[in-house]
Amino acid sequence: MSLNLLASDWIADQNKSALSAHQTDLEHALEQLDRRGIDGRAVIDTLAAFSVAVPSWALGTGGTRFGRFPLGGEPRTIEEKLADCAVINRLTRANRTVSLHIPWDNPDDPQALVEYAKGLELGFDAMNSNTFQDQPGQVQSYKFGSLCHTDKAVRDQAIAHNLDVIALGEKLGSDQITIWLADGSSFPGQMDIRGAFERTESSLVEIYQKMPGDYTMFLEHKPYEPAFYMTVIQDWGSSYLMASRLGGRAQCLVDLGHHLPNSNIEQVVSRLLMADKLGGFHFNDSKYGDDDITTGSIKPYQLFLVFVELAAGQQVGGPFQDKLAFMIDASHNLKDPIEDLLQSTDAITLALAQSLVLNRSALSDAQQNNDVTQAQELLHAAYRLDVRPLVAEARLRNGGALSPIEAYRASNYRRQIIEERGTEGGAAGL
Amino acid sequence: MSLNLLASDWIADQNKSALSAHQTDLEHALEQLDRRGIDGRAVIDTLAAFSVAVPSWALGTGGTRFGRFPLGGEPRTIEEKLADCAVINRLTRANRTVSLHIPWDNPDDPQALVEYAKGLELGFDAMNSNTFQDQPGQVQSYKFGSLCHTDKAVRDQAIAHNLDVIALGEKLGSDQITIWLADGSSFPGQMDIRGAFERTESSLVEIYQKMPGDYTMFLEHKPYEPAFYMTVIQDWGSSYLMASRLGGRAQCLVDLGHHLPNSNIEQVVSRLLMADKLGGFHFNDSKYGDDDITTGSIKPYQLFLVFVELAAGQQVGGPFQDKLAFMIDASHNLKDPIEDLLQSTDAITLALAQSLVLNRSALSDAQQNNDVTQAQELLHAAYRLDVRPLVAEARLRNGGALSPIEAYRASNYRRQIIEERGTEGGAAGL
Amino acid sequence: MSLNLLASDWIADQNKSALSAHQTDLEHALEQLDRRGIDGRAVIDTLAAFSVAVPSWALGTGGTRFGRFPLGGEPRTIEEKLADCAVINRLTRANRTVSLHIPWDNPDDPQALVEYAKGLELGFDAMNSNTFQDQPGQVQSYKFGSLCHTDKAVRDQAIAHNLDVIALGEKLGSDQITIWLADGSSFPGQMDIRGAFERTESSLVEIYQKMPGDYTMFLEHKPYEPAFYMTVIQDWGSSYLMASRLGGRAQCLVDLGHHLPNSNIEQVVSRLLMADKLGGFHFNDSKYGDDDITTGSIKPYQLFLVFVELAAGQQVGGPFQDKLAFMIDASHNLKDPIEDLLQSTDAITLALAQSLVLNRSALSDAQQNNDVTQAQELLHAAYRLDVRPLVAEARLRNGGALSPIEAYRASNYRRQIIEERGTEGGAAGL
């Protein structure tokens, strides 16, 4: 089976040729940090403990409204999706969990799936429900909304689906559900703005009350979809309002791409953390809208600033914000999805590393004294430092690859799965 | 004195020539409404009772960062500002109150000012404090913020100023204070995002607690000012969060220009109304940012949609949302400020009229049945109806002018105040 | 056949009940125009001569990235698409041509299609080529671009396709081709920005040179697609540059939805008209991006301002800008596509009517004298006038329906085609 290609020994072997240059770069990075009074080894500890989930639907080629341009070798089953996730994690050792999407990933035998995943050293992260598509044989249509629908029968169907996903999650060892709604309207007047929120609230209350006691519900806001005039949970304000009305186990989830132009996203993160309502974060990048392209490919400095907020109050050396659910939520139209996820994971871990080498006490002093120049100097000192050796060292220590993309290409994994799976489109669902 | 020019008799005289055409248009409008089963007379009743405040600072020529191009005749004192406001109200009879800005409008003798205003048939609306400028002789500087400042001495000065404004408001018969803060930062890192909010909160708590029991505090959010990276109360979410923490007499105020590109402002209005936190609305229009240009000059349909939300649950024929504070918040760089305010008042009243002729029960049915086409037909049926005769009739009934701008130009008021006041800039403060 | 339902007699019959109210409204509108010295009858002449093309792909249910929610009765063949277009035109008499999209609409027998269309009183407008999708059996893939591709073989295939479309257009009586390219890249660095433009240019030169002498090529710019970092022809500047390099028969086409946030689209129209490079206009509306929703549903005042520019220099009473290609380019996800197109046509014709009742000589005087208030008064006087009776009269005179949507619903056409065509999705291509 293809995965044998990426066994630990093989990866260690791949690392050999670059090891000496890595050591030189690492020592230099540690020396630079030492000069600034920062414990680089503790930073590596935190990096080595960090993990960001991969969504099951990200392994296939994404699509635009004009159709898909398939790559070949796309996974046809949930098992094949997990195999691809395992490849990524073997290379990075920073993607230890997978986020499933139901019904796309509905397993016949949940327990068998848990065992299979365990064999791949993978766990299950937050479950995702889907009430934005009509499935074959579905009784009620979500054309005009799901949890917000004017017809109680449609709402009931959507509520039942979410409860099914939660029940499945329990069997898989997940204790979180992410509810993203495409509920909204395309035209002024189409929907009673207030009524739609209130109906959604009553639907969520029902799900919340039936959720097991250790389960957390994440609400994900989004200002618009193509062709929309409004969505029901359009921004962090509505998300916060809804989560507050539901209770302590309802939390807000922020997706980097779900904001109006020019939004200050790091400030949204700060507000939700302050209000004790930040539950998780979805990573991607974008230039115009919710483009879902590779994290860090467009605005890497913004990503750093987001991590500066996410890591506020963080003790370097300890585990990073272990209560937050982190996931890559991107689409892969042009790149090999595995390469794309490797690049995203790298960018995320680099931004985390930059936030960890920030001299926070000096920054706090500069803020207190309104020394604006110095505050910027400190941010840039962290951001411009080449932290790639720290991230590579964390991977190395965990048994991952020094250069994940090079190793992946060397493995010929894609060629092999094309042979196994064929060139037709897969089971992404989208 | 110039105001004699615009006495009731004179206005009635001005109206004569257009009266017959007005009657024809009015009858036709009423007939059209009648066909649709809408009581046009009740609509006129609501329009006749409506009033929107004029801010004292709007009577002078506004400025851009390049300087001002004064018009001449600008008011030099608060009394002259009120005189101009009285002119506007005599023409429209829909601008019965004035919103003062302190310290720009600090009166020597508040009681005398009340009497003076009464003589002009004007009252006082919400008071506005100012902690975004340094005044001559001021001990602490607001360069790095006011209620959010890292230095307690600066915060105390800003708190004291707000309490002074409230005390003055009490003397003037106002029971509302609008707090708009330019507090924020220009660069990432400059300000502790969370700390700035929490310091602002503690400052506001102090003001709130010392506020008389019948006083209401309005918080006005804004995403950015030129050269800003963030503001402390950047959106309705932060405004709502802050107002919730303060208590029931803290309310949110929405300004049409204080939003990111593409924001759905009518939805913000709906959310705050639902959460019982909408306190008031500031009218203006804009194409790019917070342009503060004439209301209705760029996006009149959006203005209508805002009124559809503002008037949700409204009984046509009764007074319009009498708990909400309405104000025109615009700047007048090119037009004669009086003409500009006449145009804004007209656009606001027209949008209100359009929202009142909307067939809400039919709309509600269309929404319930997801009849999207029909919902749009109903909105457009209200919006495209020519409601100008209804608004003109409401003015006429109140003793105002059929054509306020024509009457104003005929009065030669501007020429006369140029003679009295000169051509130099006035006391706008900005 | 279903079309019998909408014969002239039947429509005339439908109009009867509303005729008297229409006459009243029309007389009032004409009287109002008369008071302002505007010849309303001449306006109706221009309105009655106006037509905007319907695109063949607009008759099916559109889709979002989550899939389609089909309506039922969607056309399965080009003949069924034309039948639906004919229904629209019978109701409006302002949609006399259809714009085909190849290969979606490739006819077996072009001559037979021409005859069939003629029988439906329809002609063919600009042809549209498609190099943004891979068709089954296609040798080269457009995954990484078409006319801009780095591989000459791909470019050649795309050039050949465009020449095929032109050849087909000749047979159908069309003398225009609209080239919209999804060519672009998703990531910085992916594409040589300059090289991509230059390769596109060389491809277009080849098409241009082989185009028949009476043929016109329209280039349609667009700043982004979902998941894009850049497009090759991103704005009117690039479109103008390209069209200039090609020659006089290359023209720019403006689509209302293809602009960055806050763009001043009417100014783009003015610039291209000045440079003699405006070839046509695609109508739709949007709140956030290229939403392709019903024209006039979001920003009707902007639509009016666009028409003020489109009609600059226009003689009222004559045909409207007969050299420009007008098309509705919208997608219909929620509404019945026929109702949606009826609403769009109505909004477009109303905006044209508003632009025709504008007192241009008075506006010109106000502009010359920098009388900003008066310029706005004049625009609003035209915009706020209820011109619906003029548009209805133009329809009536041409044999169309007074209330197209009511008549359409009364006809039960949708119910009948659902019976004939079934409820499965159609041949929209998207």
Added chain:
Amino acid sequence: MSLNLLASDWIADQNKSALSAHQTDLEHALEQLDRRGIDGRAVIDTLAAFSVAVPSWALGTGGTRFGRFPLGGEPRTIEEKLADCAVINRLTRANRTVSLHIPWDNPDDPQALVEYAKGLELGFDAMNSNTFQDQPGQVQSYKFGSLCHTDKAVRDQAIAHNLDVIALGEKLGSDQITIWLADGSSFPGQMDIRGAFERTESSLVEIYQKMPGDYTMFLEHKPYEPAFYMTVIQDWGSSYLMASRLGGRAQCLVDLGHHLPNSNIEQVVSRLLMADKLGGFHFNDSKYGDDDITTGSIKPYQLFLVFVELAAGQQVGGPFQDKLAFMIDASHNLKDPIEDLLQSTDAITLALAQSLVLNRSALSDAQQNNDVTQAQELLHAAYRLDVRPLVAEARLRNGGALSPIEAYRASNYRRQIIEERGTEGGAAGL
């Protein structure tokens, strides 16, 4: 005099303590480049030859619409402005020219000013005219525009002013004039969109024709100012159109802040370079609009991408794009202007350095093969490299400071000029 503080010896002395760490970092950087086959010494050569102009108006505290919060020590005369510029250049050795703004910087004796500047090792860059403010005693007002005005007398005054600035430039050794116009309108209808462009064109033609044969005219576009509805030269398309109509010595100038939300600015740079119309670039940064804050403080990756385009076709080791006029165009509301300009210069030079260490031939291969992953890897390999040692080495070699801001603070220059010049506002003009 204050400048003595920053003599070469003193700077060399300041550098001593950090020299050893710098050498270590530099060697490591060169080793890393060497591994990638890039000649780091040649990169340093190009960096050492690079210079970006400082505008004379940037040395004072900027202002917002609420007023200025002066810093103290602001220059009161053009000589004091030049002194501050000299301080910056002594520290960076990368700001060798100053860009003057007339009338703010009108010298009594141009020849004496040239001598004075020479003594400070400074030259004069592009001159800037000002027709966006009314100056005391000015006959015609620019309230309603300057080169676009409807009144020929106003246009003539503006034309004469530009010719005066050109004549002065000749005396000062400048051969470039930058014309930025605030000409535009605040409301739809206020201005004839086309007429305004054509009047501007005829005014520019007159200036162009009277310009000396070796002079170049830069046109700077901008989409909006606060309170605007449109500007006459709103985007690169209009700028290009205008420059094309004028002739070869009219060029377009791009300012990083003069774009609509989400604009792809690097693409604009590429287009103008391709069309042989890019004349220069103004550096700053912004989050929302034309914020004019420190370059690189918000979007450093975008700055890198702009330099990737600016340096396209560039031979590393030679002088950088010596035909382009580079200037920092920022405003300094909160930071010490000198510190702000030091940070901007640093960010600009770093972005240049990153663009120079990009492996362009490998990138070109990846582009040719549509290897999207690899193209991004190459961009990031250049961007994430810590090039600060290269930039520091270039400064060091030229006699500048290793750490310009630390050296500046150590010099106590600000304290000294506060003593000399006082704490009142200066002569910035804005």
